[in-house]
Amino acid sequence: MRQSTTTQLVSGGITILLLAGLYLLAVFKHEERQEQRENEVKLTSGCQQKLDDYGLKADRVYQSKYRLRRTGAANIHTGYSPEDVRAIQRGCNIVDDLLGQDTDDRLKRWNSDRFVRGTHTSCDQCHQGIGDKQNADGDRLVGSIGLAASWVNSDTYDRVTGLLLPFEMRQMQCFINSSNGYKPNINNDLLRDITAYSRFLAAALNLKIQHRYPEQGVTEVTITDTQRSGDDYIRGGEIYREKCSVCHGRNGHGTVVNDRVIFPAVAGPNAFNLQSRNYFGTSDTILPGFICHNMPLGQEGSLQPQECRDIAYYIGTLPRAAGDKAGPLAALWQQLMMAVIPALISAFENEDMVDG
Ligand code: HEC
Numbered sequence: 001m002r003q004s005t006t007t008q009l010v011s012g013g014i015t016i017l018l019l020a021g022l023y024l025l026a027v028f029k030h031e032e033r034q035e036q037r038e039n040e041v042k043l044t045s046g047c048q049q050k051l052d053d054y055g056l057k058a059d060r061v062y063q064s065k066y067r068l069r070r071t072g073a074a075n076i077h078t079g080y081s082p083e084d085v086r087a088i089q090r091g092c093n094i095v096d097d098l099l100g101q102d103t104d105d106r107l108k109r110w111n112s113d114r115f116v117r118g119t120h121t122s123c124d125q126c127h128q129g130i131g132d133k134q135n136a137d138g139d140r141l142v143g144s145i146g147l148a149a150s151w152v153n154s155d156t157y158d159r160v161t162g163l164l165l166p167f168e169m170r171q172m173q174c175f176i177n178s179s180n181g182y183k184p185n186i187n188n189d190l191l192r193d194i195t196a197y198s199r200f201l202a203a204a205l206n207l208k209i210q211h212r213y214p215e216q217g218v219t220e221v222t223i224t225d226t227q228r229s230g231d232d233y234i235r236g237g238e239i240y241r242e243k244c245s246v247c248h249g250r251n252g253h254g255t256v257v258n259d260r261v262i263f264p265a266v267a268g269p270n271a272f273n274l275q276s277r278n279y280f281g282t283s284d285t286i287l288p289g290f291i292c293h294n295m296p297l298g299q300e301g302s303l304q305p306q307e308c309r310d311i312a313y314y315i316g317t318l319p320r321a322a323g324d325k326a327g328p329l330a331a332l333w334q335q336l337m338m339a340v341i342p343a344l345i346s347a348f349e350n351e352d353m354v355d356g
């Protein structure tokens with residue numbers, strides 16, 4: 001049966017209205033983002049301190065206070081426009097507080113809410129010190145995944161994928177897997193802001209392009225670093241319960257107090273997913289390296305290489321989100337395990353208490 005002309009007109013009209021609506025929405029969102037780019041940036045307290053300390057301001061030239069303080073020598077860089085300064089500030093906020101815990105509009109998470117899924121992850125849980133971890137003397141620390149060192153050396157091959165990944169794609173991987181979120185476009189403002197911040201850090205620390213610095217990436221812990229007695233997750237579980245669970249919880253779900261994440265999740269729906277290189281099954285050298293150099297917080301460097309491998313192996317056995325590439329069956333299985341295993345762990349915990 002042929003459609004009547006009226007029906008055709010009405011459906012055509014509806015389609016046009018829908019498209020026009022979508023167009024207007026896109027224009028509106030675009031303008032909203034443009035306005036955000038022009039607004040003054042309210043900094044997290046961490047960023048306020050760091051950027052002040054490095055002397056960031058809009059000027060014709062930039063001179064790093066860090067370098068002046070440490071070496072007595074001044075180095076002059078090209079300065080930053082007010083727009084550059086705002087980009088650097090926004091980037092710092094995102095790295096410091098992807099959770100949005102320090103903003104008035106927490107749900108927006110510094111406008112990155114489109115790309116994060118769980119309620120726990122923030123870049124600086126792994127890229128500590130807002131991507132610039134230092135000790136009390138201001139020395140940058142080996143294996144602390146520093147963002148400045150990563151920026152100056154980002155035209156090297158990525159060790160896990162074997163690909164030559166631009167700095168933005170390296171961030172993207174962390175959004176998708178380490179933070180178990182969604183993929184931002186390569187030219188997304190968010191990534192550009194993080195790049196602007198990392199690049200500013202490199203100027204502040206006076207790092208040289210294409211040089212390799214010890215704080216870049218995680219310094220891996222391989223089997224060769226151990227006595228080769230074999231990795232053991234049972235042993236790892238014991239050390240985890242002794243040295244890590246006070247902060248990260250028995251089932252690895254972290255510690256949340258008054259709706260604030262105090263200690264991040266290392267397992268479960270809010271932690272890095274199965275495709276993250278922190279997962280022992282994806283890379284058996286990276287998480288051990290992270291643990292050996294950066295944990296337990298306050299006692300960094302106190303664990304033996306074998307212990308770090310055992311703990312990382314154990315953490316890898318705890319259920320977590322599958323990651324979007326894994327497909328629906330794997331995702332479903334992980335969801336099921338995430339529901340079952342923590343309950344079992346709690347049951348055993350109670351039994352322990354009865355026994356002890
Ligand atoms: C759960 C831990 C974790 C979280 C959360 C995390 N990262 Fe990462 N990130 C890593 C690890 C591990 C690497 C790989 C280091 C290596 O290969 O040596 C990495 C690598 C990177 C690199 C490339 C480093 C290099 O030198 O190649 C960038 C850039 C980066 N992350 C940015 C981010 C940003 C931005 C966020 C927040 C959206 C984030 N990361 C969140 C753990 C994390």
Ligand code: HEC
Binds near residue numbers: 240266298
């Ligand atoms: C005193 C509390 C504390 C202890 C003990 C501790 N951590 Fe952490 N851990 C933290 C905090 C806080 C962070 C986030 C980074 C930061 O704020 O410096 C973190 C981050 C992490 C991360 C990266 C973030 C993520 O979500 O994956 C891993 C992995 C981790 N810890 C593993 C361990 C392991 C393994 C141990 C035991 C050997 C341990 N931690 C002991 C407090 C602690």
